Amino acid sequence: MSETMTNDQSAQNQPPLSRCLENLQKALADVVCHPDLSGDAKSFLIDFCKVISExxxxxxxxxxA
Known part of the structure; x- marks a missing residue:
């Protein structure tokens, strides 16, 4: 079970943080652009994306470093 891994073990199997964040931003962009998303949710996600980017x-x- 992956839950039994320590943080050190799981970190060794992870791609770089920058790649994970790029993937997250791409996924959020897909959601924000989805036609079924309501205006309020879209506004929230756009603000959320800005915070994530920063x-x-x-x-x-x-x-x-």
Missing amino acids: KASESVKGEK
């Missing part, structure tokens, strides 16, 4: 750039800078 935090992601801070985290990736820390990753490279």
